[in-house]
Amino acid sequence: MGGEIKVESQLGKGSKFWFTAQFLKGEATKNRSVPPSLMNLKLLVVDSSATIRQAIRYLTQSWGMQLDEAKNGESALTLLRQAFSQGEPYHAVIFDQQLLRGNGENLANVIRSDRNLSQTKLVLMTMINQRDLAEQMLQQGIASYLIKPVRASRLFDALLTAMANQISSSLQQQRQAACFYRQTGEIQPKPPLRILLAEDHPINQQVILNQLSLLGYEADLANNGQEALEILSQKTYDVVFMDCQMPLLDGYATTRKLRQQEQNRYHTIIIALTAHALPADREKCLSAGMDDYLSKPVEPEDLEAVLIKWTQVIHPKSYKSRILGTSESKTEKKSRISATNPPLNVKRLQGISGGKKEFQQKLLAVYLERTDQDFSQIQQAITDQDFTSLEQYAHRLKGSSANVGATIISQLAYQLENATQQQNLSLCTQLIKKIEQNLGTLKAYIEEYLHQI
Numbered sequence: 001m002g003g004e005i006k007v008e009s010q011l012g013k014g015s016k017f018w019f020t021a022q023f024l025k026g027e028a029t030k031n032r033s034v035p036p037s038l039m040n041l042k043l044l045v046v047d048s049s050a051t052i053r054q055a056i057r058y059l060t061q062s063w064g065m066q067l068d069e070a071k072n073g074e075s076a077l078t079l080l081r082q083a084f085s086q087g088e089p090y091h092a093v094i095f096d097q098q099l100l101r102g103n104g105e106n107l108a109n110v111i112r113s114d115r116n117l118s119q120t121k122l123v124l125m126t127m128i129n130q131r132d133l134a135e136q137m138l139q140q141g142i143a144s145y146l147i148k149p150v151r152a153s154r155l156f157d158a159l160l161t162a163m164a165n166q167i168s169s170s171l172q173q174q175r176q177a178a179c180f181y182r183q184t185g186e187i188q189p190k191p192p193l194r195i196l197l198a199e200d201h202p203i204n205q206q207v208i209l210n211q212l213s214l215l216g217y218e219a220d221l222a223n224n225g226q227e228a229l230e231i232l233s234q235k236t237y238d239v240v241f242m243d244c245q246m247p248l249l250d251g252y253a254t255t256r257k258l259r260q261q262e263q264n265r266y267h268t269i270i271i272a273l274t275a276h277a278l279p280a281d282r283e284k285c286l287s288a289g290m291d292d293y294l295s296k297p298v299e300p301e302d303l304e305a306v307l308i309k310w311t312q313v314i315h316p317k318s319y320k321s322r323i324l325g326t327s328e329s330k331t332e333k334k335s336r337i338s339a340t341n342p343p344l345n346v347k348r349l350q351g352i353s354g355g356k357k358e359f360q361q362k363l364l365a366v367y368l369e370r371t372d373q374d375f376s377q378i379q380q381a382i383t384d385q386d387f388t389s390l391e392q393y394a395h396r397l398k399g400s401s402a403n404v405g406a407t408i409i410s411q412l413a414y415q416l417e418n419a420t421q422q423q424n425l426s427l428c429t430q431l432i433k434k435i436e437q438n439l440g441t442l443k444a445y446i447e448e449y450l451h452q453i
Contacts, residue, residue, distance in 0.1 A: 041065045041163070042088065046076040046095040046107065047125065055150050056094060063156075073099050073107040084116045092121040092143070092162050094155075097130060100137075112141050121162040125150070128422055147418065157414070193311065194236065195219035198228035198254065199243040199273065203367050203400035204296070207352050208241065208273075210363075211300050214354045215307065225249030229257055236266065238314050239307075242290065243273045245395070252288040259289040269310050273298065297402040300351060343442040344449065345405030352403070357453050364446050367404045371397065375439065378416075382425075382432055390428065391420035397435075408438050 003021035043065055045056045053069045060067045068090075070076035076093065083089050099107040108124075111117045124145040126134045134145040143162035146154040195212065197219045199205050205221060212219050219241075222228035226248045228240070240258075244251040255270050262268065272285040272293035285293045292310070294302055353359040374393050381390035398413035416431040 041091045041159070042083070043067045043159075044070060044076060044079060044083075044090045044093045046070045046073065046093060046099060048072065048096070048098070052096075052125075052148075052150060056155065059150075059152055059155055073110075076107060077110060080111065080117050080120065089117070090120050092123055092159065094123040094125060094158075097124055097126040097134070100124075108137075108140075108142065123158050123162050128424065128427075131427065154418075193217060193307070193314065194238045196222060196228065196231060196237045196240045198222040198225060198240060198246065198251065200224050200246045201243075201396060201400055202370055203363070203403050204243070204273075206359075206363050206366060207403045208298055208303075210354070210356075210359055211298065211303050211352060214300065215304055217307070225251060225254030228254055229261075232258060232268070233261070237268055239269045239271060239310060241271050241273055241294075244285070251290075252284065255289045269314065271306055271310070296399055297348075343406060343408050343438060343445045345407050346449065348405035348407075352405075360453070361450060363404060364450065367400060367406070368443065368446070370400065371409075371439065374400075375435065378432060378435075382428055385425065387420045387423050387428075391417055394420060406442055409435060409442060412438060 003019060005017070005019035007015060007017050009015040041060075043060055045053050045067060046069075047053050047056075048071055057067050057069065068079055070079055073095075076095070076099075080090060080093070093107075093111065095107055108122055111120060111122060121143040122141065124134055124137055124142050125148055126145055128147050131147065134142070137145065144158045146158040195217055197205065197208055197212075199208065199221070200223055205223075209219055209221065220231065220235075220237075222231050224246045228242070229249070232240070242251040242255060246254075249257075251272060258268065258270070269292070270290045272290045273296055274281055274285065274293055282293060292306055294306060349360060349363075353363065374397050377393045378390060378397070381387075381393060394413050394417040398410050398417060401407070401410035401413060412431055412435045416428060416435065419427040419431060
């Protein structure tokens with residue numbers, strides 16, 4: 001490598017080793033594991049602990065975000081006002097709960113009452129035993145909160161929640177631009193793709209298969225990793241969408257076994273389906289032999305983009321620009337149901353169904369049936385204090401609910417999943433009661449919605 005290695009050693013004092021080497025200059029690339037809408041956020045973290053500030057800096061910078069630090073509320077307000085005067089205000093402030101009290105002014109109140117700063121989102125850091133207070137703060141202007149110790153998934157989810165409106169607006173603009181492009185561009189016939197979906201959850205199966213259908217593709221289905229390997233041993237596929245968490249054989253183990261079977265004779269494109277979107281999870285997928293990944297719940301635009309990308313690799317000669325056109329759904333029927341915080345995201349449901357009434361009816365029926373089964377397992381697990389099973393079924397409920405647009409249930413299941421990791425029996429019991437209450441509300445809402453469409 002054009003370098004050298006040397007050593008210096010003195011008796012009774014020790015040794016020093018060093019080496020030199022020559023490397024080619026690498027090309028900097030943006031981290032693709034974070035949604036574009038979150039990249040380039042300007043954030044401020046306020047905490048007296050340098051360790052916590054450093055941890056947040058490491059994570060946010062790895063996601064392509066800009067982060068400044070402040071030790072206390074006074075210095076934070078100085079930075080906030082300077083940023084506003086320079087025309088580059090902060091998108092969000094991540095601050096410790098201790099700043100809500102003490103001798104000084106309440107940082108959150110000062111920011112909310114200052115018209116120049118009030119657009120900055122507030123993300124609260126708190127301890128597990130202060131979660132109830134954090135929940136109350138959500139009703140008082142806090143955009144989101146995360147539980148200490150700070151973990152990548154917790155911070156990421158908190159930022160997603162805080163910036164939800166901005167993300168939705170950005171995605172809407174992208175979708176409108178993509179729709180205009182497809183309408184005005186020259187649509188070419190798309191090369192055929194042989195697609196296999198390996199997914200164990202019935203809700204996720206139906207959602208993704210329908211999304212593929214709306215894009216003009218049909219796919220075969222494997223209900224677990226073992227079944228996927230059996231199908232792949234009998235038939236060759238161009239693309240496999242691989243769920244990472246499946247019974248019998250998970251997506252990582254399935255991928256490694258498939259690569260061993262292929263032995264470089266053929267390379268099937270494997271796209272991971274994962275509930276996480278963090279750098280470590282991406283590396284885990286790639287290390288297992290996967291080629292790409294999508295985060296759940298899978299959005300139609302993301303699915304289309306990944307198919308465009310790999311079609312160019314699979315069919316380089318026949319691929320032409322604007323090769324994939326999205327089948328346009330009919331104008332969405334406006335729901336007559338209104339609520340301040342509806343239990344069902346009708347826009348999400350209509351988007352994944354292409355406005356098909358029959359599909360919506362079938363999907364919601366399967367969802368409710370499976371949810372009842374999962375909730376029964378959740379109740380049994382809490383009775384047995386089986387936190388391992390409880391976490392598993394909470395995770396399933398979170399994913400299936402997010403897929404159909406049952407956002408409140410999904411959020412509660414997410415909180416339950418986190419609570420199981422702390423083995424907090426009291427909190428888990430409270431959350432299960434909330435889920436049960438909201439399931440009743442959701443069922444009534446779905447019944448009314450299906451009656452009106």
